[in-house]
Amino acid sequence: MDFLRPASWQEALAAKAEHPAAVPIAGGTDVMVEINFDHRRPEHLLDLNRIADLYEWEVGEESVRLGASVPYTQIMENLRAELPGLALASRTVASPQIRNRGGVGGNLGTASPAGDAHPALLAAGAEVEVESVRGSRRIPIDAFFTGVKRNALAADELIKWVHIAKADGPQQFSKVGTRNAMVIAVCAFGLALHPATRTVRTGIGSAAPTPVRAKAAEEFLNAALEEGGFWDNGRIVPPSVAAQFAQLCSGACNPIDDVRGTAGYRRHAVGVVARRTLAWTWESYRGARRVTEGAA
Amino acid sequence: MRVNLTVNGRPQQADDVWEGESLLYVLRERLGLPGSKNACEQGECGSCTVRLDGVPVCSCLVAAGQAEGREVVTVEGLADLAGRRAEGGELAPVQQAFIDAGAVQCGFCTPGLLVAADEMLERNPNPSDEDIREALSGNLCRCTGYEKIMDAVRLAAARQQEAV
Numbered sequence: 001m002d003f004l005r006p007a008s009w010q011e012a013l014a015a016k017a018e019h020p021a022a023v024p025i026a027g028g029t030d031v032m033v034e035i036n037f038d039h040r041r042p043e044h045l046l047d048l049n050r051i052a053d054l055y056e057w058e059v060g061e062e063s064v065r066l067g068a069s070v071p072y073t074q075i076m077e078n079l080r081a082e083l084p085g086l087a088l089a090s091r092t093v094a095s096p097q098i099r100n101r102g103g104v105g106g107n108l109g110t111a112s113p114a115g116d117a118h119p120a121l122l123a124a125g126a127e128v129e130v131e132s133v134r135g136s137r138r139i140p141i142d143a144f145f146t147g148v149k150r151n152a153l154a155a156d157e158l159i160k161w162v163h164i165a166k167a168d169g170p171q172q173f174s175k176v177g178t179r180n181a182m183v184i185a186v187c188a189f190g191l192a193l194h195p196a197t198r199t200v201r202t203g204i205g206s207a208a209p210t211p212v213r214a215k216a217a218e219e220f221l222n223a224a225l226e227e228g229g230f231w232d233n234g235r236i237v238p239p240s241v242a243a244q245f246a247q248l249c250s251g252a253c254n255p256i257d258d259v260r261g262t263a264g265y266r267r268h269a270v271g272v273v274a275r276r277t278l279a280w281t282w283e284s285y286r287g288a289r290r291v292t293e294g295a296a
Numbered sequence: 297m298r299v300n301l302t303v304n305g306r307p308q309q310a311d312d313v314w315e316g317e318s319l320l321y322v323l324r325e326r327l328g329l330p331g332s333k334n335a336c337e338q339g340e341c342g343s344c345t346v347r348l349d350g351v352p353v354c355s356c357l358v359a360a361g362q363a364e365g366r367e368v369v370t371v372e373g374l375a376d377l378a379g380r381r382a383e384g385g386e387l388a389p390v391q392q393a394f395i396d397a398g399a400v401q402c403g404f405c406t407p408g409l410l411v412a413a414d415e416m417l418e419r420n421p422n423p424s425d426e427d428i429r430e431a432l433s434g435n436l437c438r439c440t441g442y443e444k445i446m447d448a449v450r451l452a453a454a455r456q457q458e459a460v
């Protein structure tokens with residue numbers, strides 16, 4: 001095995017071009033488990049820890065440019081206002097020790113259906129900027145997950161930034177597991193209200209071969225909110241609408257039975273958290289509206 | 297490969313390190329520092345917790361080469377570290393508190409808990425129970441049921457407050 005330690009992004013891209021099978025290692029919280037247990041013996045490990053760019057983030061007008069290696073701890077502490085869904089999801093990852101090392105780039109690299117960043121990214125809206133010596137491109141998050149633990153990266157590409165839309169309304173993330181710390185999700189759900197476009201977006205984790213959006217549920221809710229004038233009148237979402245939304249979210253799942261839970265349980269639980277997160281986000285949207293109106 | 301790093305304030309060099317080796321292995325098997333424990337090698341138990349450039353991490357999940365040129369503090373260096381914070385003594389206050397509160401049974405989880413608790417108290421000298429639980433949520437103990445550990449951290453925090 002060789003341990004490659006590029007000091008700059010350009011060096012890292014060159015190394016990846018020369019050794020396309022090299023395994024990048026950032027926080028190591030997925031890679032090292034595989035090496036410790038002999039599940040992986042790459043010929044080259046490509047250490048990304050010395051590349052300072054990957055640990056930076058920049059808050060722009062419309063989106064946040066998040067470095068691939070920014071640890072969850074930093075996201076929780078510094079980006080709660082801009083990326084509330086991702087910050088909430090980050091807080092549920094593993095333990096402080098893991099959150100101090102692991103980040104979104106590694107979560108996307110592993111592309112597990114259970115990765116907690118994914119539902120939040122799907123709900124907020126995001127693009128993954130990847131680069132190789134051939135150039136760079138932006139992959140919409142909806143096209144990023146291509147199969148169980150597979151993503152759209154080419155062999156010579158590395159993830160540099162994740163561009164995540166800044167929250168324009170309330171966001172929530174909910175994860176079902178057996179306890180609070182150190183839990184791989186039985187299922188997870190992210191919801192973002194986008195008052196600017198009068199739309200909602202969702203993200204479901206651990207309930208299909210890849211993280212997915214519940215598109216039919218989004219379309220249904222968008223139409224129901226529009227029809228009832230809810231974005232303007234700020235009335236509570238009728239229970240029948242919430243129930244239908246929840247049912248459509250369950251329907252977007254394509255889960256399996258495993259040690260963490262049965263397919264039926266997952267489908268049911270996704271419906272429950274979909275309804276809850278809708279209630280929470282809508283309640284804070286109404287609250288924010290009242291505050292703005294009061295001030296006007 | 298060769299790895300150079302600073303451990304508990306002292307420059308160290310480890311030779312013949314295998315490229316897939318963890319920092320935990322280097323500390324225990326190559327540098328003679330068996331304080332950090334190896335229980336799961338998958339980040340679940342926290343018994344291998346050390347500080348890497350000040351930040352608590354599972355040393356079983358840090359590749360040895362990633363520690364090149366960096367500063368590591370292990371449980372063996374806690375008393376020194378406390379000394380540098382002018383909380384001198386043979387043991388760091390948090391170590392003394394674990395003994396006084398009876399928070400150590402088999403002791404296997406203790407080094408990781410001490411490193412994690414010490415770092416939290418440095419950051420947050422007046423933690424709530426919630427803060428303590430959160431800071432120690434990555435450390436498993438199979439013996440104590442955690443109550444005495446909570447007592448110990450509260451005791452260390454109280455003594456720290458008195459000393460100010």
Ligand SMILES: Cc1cc2nc3c(=O)[nH]c(=O)nc-3n(C[C@H](O)[C@H](O)[C@H](O)COP(=O)(O)OP(=O)(O)OC[C@H]3O[C@@H](n4cnc5c(N)ncnc54)[C@H](O)[C@@H]3O)c2cc1C
Pocket residue numbers: 023024025026027028029030031032033048068069092093094095098101102103104105106107108109110114115116117157158159160182183184185338339340
């Ligand atoms: C005890 C434990 C508990 C965990 N709990 C959770 C949890 O609750 N929720 C959750 O989502 N995850 C969890 N994980 C998994 C892991 O922590 C996350 O997936 C984390 O985001 C990985 O980030 P990392 O930087 O450590 O990745 P690494 O292990 O360094 O890399 C992961 C993968 O991504 C690739 N990669 C990394 N950076 C790049 C890049 N810039 N470009 C291209 N590829 C790249 C690597 O080659 C590798 O395939 C847990 C892990 C452990 C050990």
Ligand code: FES
Pocket residue numbers: 333334335336337338339340341342343344345354355356357
């Ligand atoms: S040995 Fe590292 S976390 Fe258990």
Ligand code: FES
Pocket residue numbers: 399400401402403404405406436437438439440
């Ligand atoms: S004292 Fe035995 S594991 Fe904690």
